[in-house]
Amino acid sequence: MSETTTRDPAARAPGRPRSERAEKAIIEAVLDLLAEESGVAAVSIEAVAARAGVGKTTIYRRWPNKEALIVGALAAAKRPLHDPEHGSLRADLVELARQIGAERGDRHARCFWNVVGGAEKHPRLYARYRNDVIEPRREVLRRVLRRGLERGELRPGVDPEVAIALLVGALAHKTPRDRLPEGFPEAVVDTVLGGIGTEAALGTNAER
Structure with missing residues (x-):
């Protein structure tokens, strides 16, 4: 054989x-x-x-x-954001905010802060990180906002990048060691929607 x-x-x-x-x-x-x-x-x-x-x-x-x-x-290590598709802008944004908030205390959050802190010394590394890791997650947020706009839950002319900066910035303004208060993701979403949402979005808030 x-x-x-x-x-x-x-x-x-x-x-x-x-x-x-x-x-x-x-x-x-x-x-x-x-x-x-x-x-x-x-x-x-x-x-x-x-x-x-x-x-x-x-x-x-x-x-x-x-x-x-x-x-x-x-x-x-960075978990992809899950696109909720609840049919409600607020519900989708709250779930995404909770996903982002839940990552704050993990090791990857410390890695993120260290990469961001070294962006000036390592610009190519930071640019590649943003493109390969962060951008796919931001695209999920963009899809949620586009759906909200199509349903009339966002004011016409709202810049999605500004809305994302408001949401993510509020959730990331503290260090990874600082725990977010109970209900903080929901409060962030409601505050942002109070500025960029229409009555349709705010009406959804009142019904929750």
Whole structure:
């Protein structure tokens, strides 16, 4: 019997789980280092390899440089925003605000603050992070606002980017260590809608 016919295909199966474990260990190592006080400066290929227990070549096979490695780890950790589609602008925005608020105390929030804090020193890294990680999340907010506009719940001419800045800025104005008060996401949404919403949106608020 030939070597090809006697080789068991299942014998190659363990390779994939090992690869997945290595990738997870690398991502965890990047996030651990990035969450430290020195932030981006703490992350190097050597430091990540040592903490993850892998060789540098294992990292380079997946990410060509430090910038790609950091953005890849942040993209893996940052949960995509779920588009609620409740049929009500307020209900959708409240759910999104709760999703964003719930992330404040986690490790990724500290990583985000450290990346933002290092934006001036690492402009390309920050620009790529915004494009690859933040923009897809902002697009969910844009879709919710567009639906609200189509239903007549937003005043005509409202700039979605301004509305997003108001919502996200209010939820991110404190450090990750500061817990948001109970009901804060709802209060933010209601305050913003009080300025940009129509009677249709405000009527929905009164009925909740």
